[in-house]
Amino acid sequence: MREKQYIVTERVHLMCPNMHFGIKSRIKASYEFIKIENTMKLLMNAHPFLRSLIAIEKTTEKLYYEFYDEIQIPILEKERADLWSKDYQELTVNGWDVFNESLLKVVVYPLEEDFEVLFIAHHLLGDGRAIIGLVCEFADSYVIGKKPAYVNEQLICSIHDFPNGSDLSFISRFIINSTNRKWVKENHKVSYSEYRDFERQFMFENATSYLEETVETERVDKLLALCRKNKISLNDYIVAEMMCREQINKIVIAADIRKYLNCYQEGALGNYATAVRIVSNSKSDNVIERAKDVSKQIKRHLNDNHKMMMVLSCYLRMSPKLIDAIAISTIGNFQSKSGKFLGTVIFGYEKRNGYSVTNLGNVNNLNIVEAMFIPPASPANKKTMGVLSVNGLMKKCTVNYKME
Structure with missing residues (x-):
């Protein structure tokens, strides 16, 4: 039985608007929807948080990640990758019910020779580096059949986790x-x-x-x-x-x-x-x-x-x-x-x-053509820039509040 993972420092993302972000990547392989579904199942088996919702412990009222044997991550097929921001906003415009909705949403865009995939993650699922790592695992599994390794996720729970x-x-x-x-x-x-x-x-x-x-x-x-x-x-x-x-x-x-x-x-x-x-x-x-x-x-x-x-x-x-x-x-x-x-x-x-500014650095992965980090729109900020490079190609994405 897995050790229960309580929400501690992550709590700051629970009741704050726009605590979601995205990684949009182009995968170097032909598009097959069934193969994408099967790849996502492999990722879910490797990462308990992908099969978790947020729950509340009745006796202590502590919040934790509740693991489910069966959970659906929504995978939507769209035609136009150039309209990703419209799809991104439509999927998040009503906020995110973390007690009932999967912490990850996926949009796929078939292209002539390859395809693009947009991972939209609630911040409770992970930070930017965690999700770009997930995208790399997806690409490696989908393109070359590399099976994702199981990870027993352990979160920050006290000051003793720090130096x-x-x-x-x-x-x-x-x-x-x-x-x-x-x-x-x-x-x-x-x-x-x-x-x-x-x-x-x-x-x-x-x-x-x-x-x-x-x-x-x-x-x-x-x-x-x-x-x-x-x-x-x-x-x-x-x-x-x-x-x-x-x-x-x-x-x-x-x-x-x-x-x-x-x-x-x-x-x-x-x-x-x-x-x-x-x-x-x-x-x-x-x-x-x-x-x-x-x-x-x-x-x-x-x-x-x-x-x-x-x-x-x-x-x-x-x-x-x-x-x-x-x-x-x-x-x-x-x-x-x-x-x-x-x-x-x-x-x-x-x-x-x-x-x-959040710069996720450079990722070398031969199975990804390019990728972009769409940062969370913190209510504290006027502008937030996300930076990500893949194989030396840099993408910047800046989210702005339309303030008067």
């Missing part, structure tokens, strides 16, 4: 603990049905648009050479480029922390990433000069366990039901001073003017 020095400072712990106590005194909580009504209204009133950009391999190679010459990374360059273009000095980036975690199992679905806010001190509009400063700031955060794990450590100390109330208290009609305080001070939901 030494990751916990919050005394002041931060005091603020979180004080807010937890105030939340208890408020003596009310958000029901999931209340949240679902808010989610649908928010998504109806806050439309999003998607902008694609392809950076050809030759251009990527030149950028890599330029970055090596200036002792910066390509990710530093991408972040600095966005800062210069948008005339901002603050960006939140996602960072993979798998190598730091005691709980991570190779190839597992789940969330093993942190978010770090980068503030550039440079005033230069030159991308390289700005990137040099960005590089220093990123290294400063990722070489300090306390700074790197700060946001996740906050989640570990927050009351779970208070986490549920944060978004709806700040941008909805639920009245909670505690929820609104955290939503404003920590999450940025009140101003909603943030910028974010």
